[in-house]
Amino acid sequence: MRILVIEDEHKAADYIKLGLTQEAYQVDVAYEGQEGLHMALEYNYDLIIQDIMLPNLNGWEILKKIRTKNQTIPIILLTACDSIEDRVKGLNLGADDYLVKPFAFSELLARVQARLRRKTTSVSNIIKLAHLEVDFNRQIVKSAGKRLELSAKEFSLLSLLLHRRGQVLSRTIIAEQVWDINFDSDTNIIDVAIKRLRAKLEDKEHQLIKTIRGRGYCIENEE
Template structure:
């Protein structure tokens, strides 16, 4: 999953980036409103952490512009302001959640997980596909109750497909959502990770849809088709 942080306080921005990367997310960081708006307008993100008090362009203006451009990624507004009017203004501009500084990073991560789950249509923090279970809180993956060890990149790819179970996901979409903007998009690592996941979880886990991409479904649903 890929997150955009728009935060002008250098130490906080670096801390959030490091924490979210440690939690398994691909993260881009913008330190002013203009750069933040551009990234949110041109790149694909699963969620955004957006400070309201930004130089160059404030957070509410950015949010209004994104929503008018039909950019519908979940946005968590992050600000030192804590009055009810600021909260209302942020939510009315299109924010999905609100967190006032100071805050615990564990709460921010939990709120982001919930936003990403809800945007993909999932209520539970545990995602399932047949015998495979992925716990988004702990980052653990099991097959038929047995733990399966995945690398960080394998986990990111599987997590994205689990969040979008039953849908065909293109290679380009996977690259856009599991890597930051500096990744070499001509790389063949997606194919490599798919092969490794199949070896660990079963060849039938991920289906290749020729010319379109990949799909992960419940085995019962595949049989029913």
């Protein structure tokens, strides 16, 4: 599951990211409104957590613009705006939930899990690409109908590549999102993991993971 956090308070954003990452979610952070809106519309996320009082573009505008493009993605407002009027406005604009700061992370996590459960019970979370079929709800990967055995890191790596298919992901991004580490160019952990994943997924007819020299890796939709 991939989550976008739009929050200009760096300490709060990093705290949320750390907590959700420890719960095995993949988390991206935008620290201002315009960047957050761009990421929300450009990439595929399973849920968005956003503040209202943001620089460059406020949360109300972000919420309205997202809802013109996507009616189904769960959005949780996490904000210090605690009046009844603000809560009603947020829900009327299309927010699915509203949590007031300061907050307990356990409550935020419970709300995230509840919203994602509702989403996955109503929407299939299966991606099919060429000979590959990935069921993210059950974490099952099949190649030409045959189930593959992937490690937890291999599944996370494949999930990242598929949810951002068509995008070139640098080794730094992969290291941060899958291993939660800063990439060290002297190590080859990413290249080794890609090689192992390729060996399990690919055959002579289907070369799904592309190496983009000097930039990173990507999975492209086959024509």
